[in-house]
Amino acid sequence: MTEKQRTLRFAPSPNGYLHLGHVYSALRNRELAERLGGRLLLRMEDIDTARCTPRFEEQILKDLNWLGISWQGAVRRQSAHFSGYRKALDRLRDMGLVYPAFVTRAQIRSHVAEYERQGTSWPRDPDGSPLYPGNERSLPDGDLAASLEAGQPFAWRLDMEKACSLAAQDITWSEEGRGPSGETGAITANPRAWGDVILARKDTPTSYHLSVVVDDALQDITDIVRGHDLFHATSVHRLLQVLLELPEPRYRHHALLVDGSGRKLSKSDGDTAVSALRRNGLSADEVIRICETGARI
Known part of the structure; x- marks a missing residue:
């Protein structure tokens, strides 16, 4: 019997801008999908229809594309x-x-x-x-x-x-x-x-x-990669x-990116939003390098 293809997902909520903590998790998902010869899906967890907006979703998609993080298949939106x-x-x-x-x-x-x-x-x-x-x-x-x-x-x-x-x-x-x-x-x-x-x-x-x-x-989904939270x-x-x-997936939890005070990043931290870093002149490679090193922001 052929082993089932390993499938992972990156699932942000479009109730704010994509920040470095999200990017770190997306990179961990992509890394494991590539190592397993599997696929990575994208899901928008937008059940909070009051706070989740098309504007935030559009910016998340733009940021992921700019970073070179791709996925297979159509985006699944929970609100549908x-x-x-x-x-x-x-x-x-x-x-x-x-x-x-x-x-x-x-x-x-x-x-x-x-x-x-x-x-x-x-x-x-x-x-x-x-x-x-x-x-x-x-x-x-x-x-x-x-x-x-x-x-x-x-x-x-x-x-x-x-x-x-x-x-x-x-x-x-x-x-x-x-x-x-x-x-x-x-x-x-x-x-x-x-x-x-x-x-x-x-x-x-x-x-x-x-x-x-x-x-x-x-x-x-066979493998779930997400943060300690x-x-x-x-x-x-x-x-x-x-x-x-x-079915029961495999789980792989990872540490969270934190700021200089040791506090985990959140959507209220506008200075760690990918779109803000891009406007400030950082390249996609520089943003990814920050995430890959796990450095405090």
């Missing part, structure tokens, strides 16, 4: 595939694993602040955000129906305990790179650390967690892959 994510969400709903939650982020922060004023710390996810309290997991039918009928905004949350129990196995992933603390090899996933994560909202039928696993399966999120992705019976 909401129906597919909705089907995945519906499947999880049919399994009894998701529920509507009406508490807002502001209300959660207020609840946590009040709790911690009593001198006890509130549990937080690996990104440092307070875990959702979970008090709406078993809303009485009457209260639930009234909230839905009133048109209150809500999020579809994954019942993490039910989901982990249904998976009924130790979930792992193959880490061919290294995690933030040097983790490598067979990594045991810990999705419970994230609590009841949001999988969709009333007006957006998906979230990053849900759309990324659906897309990776549909695009036959998404290492722990892999636990949630592997759980969803098990629940939805999706």
Whole structure:
């Protein structure tokens, strides 16, 4: 049997300009695709239709072309595939694993602040955000129906305990790179650390967690190369892959480019945007050299 062609993807969000951290990740993806004799795909993760704009996408495409970073096939735009994510969400709903939650982020922060004023710390996810309290997991039918009928905004949350129990196995992933603390090899996933994560909202039928696993399966992604900031999120992705019976890719997480103060680069850092560096006279080779050396910016 012929081995399946190795396929990687670079997946920026067009809610800002391409910066050096993105370029570093794109280069790592291209490097591995070339080494494996595989292919590199481009995906626009634009489910946030309010912040993601055609202007940013156009500039990202221009920057990638200027840098000489190419890809195979058509660009996949998540905003054109909401129906597919909705089907995945519906499947999880049919399994009894998701529920509507009406508490807002502001209300959660207020609840946590009040709790911690009593001198006890509130549990937080690996990104440092307070875990959702979970008090709406078993809303009485009457209260639930009234909230839905009133048109209150809500999020579809994954019942993490039910989901982990249904998976009924130790979930792992193959880490061919290294995690933030040097983790490598067979990594045991810990999705419970994230609590009841949001999988969709009333007006957006998906979230990053849900759309990324659906897309990776549909695009036959065999190898995922991405930054340390998404290492722990892999636990949630592997759980969803098990629940939805999706294939398991190989993972390779890499260190992040940081600025002179050791802070990771972000889209708010306009001086590290590729378009800004280009206007300031840097050549494509110079931009790539900065990324390849991993130097602090």
